[in-house]
């Protein structure tokens with residue numbers, strides 16, 4: 479229950495006005511269901527291979543060239559930003575989940 | 589959002605065509621059959637979890653096999669790797685290779701069967717001596733190295749009991765009734781451990797915020813607007829990836845929510861640097877799962893995860909782009925890879941759930957056999973969870989309505 483309250487408060491700090499706080503409470507049951515489902519089934523859990531694998535980088539060459547200035551953007555984040563994407567995860571929703579189920583059907587050694 | 593055109597120029601793609609990966613011999617001294625204590629010759633040998641060494645249960649002598657990193661120089665030269673190097677225990681599985689092998693007992697001459705699907709040892713029915721398979725028959729049962737259990741069963745039982753105790757209220761009633769953490773089993777699961785020497789090249793665009801301000805969109809409403817500088821961004825670098833591990837059993841690779849295999853993945857990492865060269869005696873009293881995939885089967889997932897690692901490695905240089913970076917082109921040129929197969933230790937509590945529609949699912953609670961890290965899946969009592977969620981929803985609507993009303997008044 480405390481987690482639900484946290485979710486609600488966190489999500490509302492941006493706008494801070496009464497109506498959005500009020501509207502968030504209308505989703506309370508759905509949020510509760512999702513939080514409990516994940517707490518019991520943990521279908522979202524995986525090993526963070528992208529950040530936890532030991533890596534050494536060498537000879538980093540960077541190119542940063544200004545193209546132009548953009549004015550009056552509505553989004554706080556860049557549209558289409560994907561530098562944090564992970565495509566090799568195997569759990570539900572992971573980019574490689576399909577790859578591996580295909581292996582089960584067509585793979586060798588069976 | 590468009591996916592960047594992922595292009596891979598894999599210098600090792602010719603591994604099939606030219607078919608000559610460099611093989612790192614890892615079973616040079618291995619012998620199958622009676623596996624005897626070097627001091628007294630008894631065959632009652634098992635892992636002593638307390639010391640991490642093999643122990644003769646007859647004369648109590650203890651010894652261990654060499655550290656695999658040192659024996660095979662696995663921690664060295666990742667930046668020098670070219671082409672594909674693989675341990676001899678990672679060789680392709682020959683489809684005709686038998687899974688059930690027959691050995692002649694060296695003590696009494698009887699024929700002994702070892703089913704390598706779940707073990708690489710068997711006891712002679714006649715003379716009670718233990719036989720081991722340590723030679724690498726191409727059926728995936730004997731890996732290059734093994735990381736022995738160091739977490740005792742009692743600790744695993746505690747971890748599992750504690751994990752489930754926190755998840756009782758919405759647990760399925762039959763699960764609650766039948767739950768007994770003492771039923772945990774120690775299993776060695778097959779993994780491929782891969783070192784990668786690659787060159788990464790990412791190009792795209794990034795945005796750096798220069799101003800944030802409010803604009804009035806109507807008399808009583810204002811919205812936030814941002815100004816930003818748009819840049820062309822490129823990052824080009826060499827990357828060494830150490831010990832990327834992928835489970836190498838077909839069944840375990842399926843980690844979608846219709847299974848609970850993902851929780852076994854979530855209890856990593858393992859201290860792979862402490863793995864030792866293979867000896868079946870480390871598996872005595874535990875079960876094992878045979879590797880049933882080859883390097884070529886796992887290459888796509890290793891490549892995808894290597895690219896993830898490289899993309900993440902570029903993060904530390906992107907701090908200026910506080911609004912984010914959109915990579916349009918990602919290329920990982922793999923110069924070399926080294927594949928080594930391993931058995932890794934997992935304490936597994938399994939619960940077989942029969943569903944009303946006749947399907948069934950296995951829920952695992954898994955404990956890392958080295959670190960004690962725990963993760964699991966507990967079957968849900970859906971009527972109870974749905975009813976409670978409905979009650980929370982009703983309460984939320986009441987509170988939300990009050991807040992909206994207050995907001996209108998104040």
Ligand SMILES: [Zn+2]
Pocket residue numbers: 625626627628629630644645646647648649
């Ligand atoms: Zn002995």
Ligand SMILES: [Zn+2]
Pocket residue numbers: 693694695696697698712713714715716717
């Ligand atoms: Zn015998």
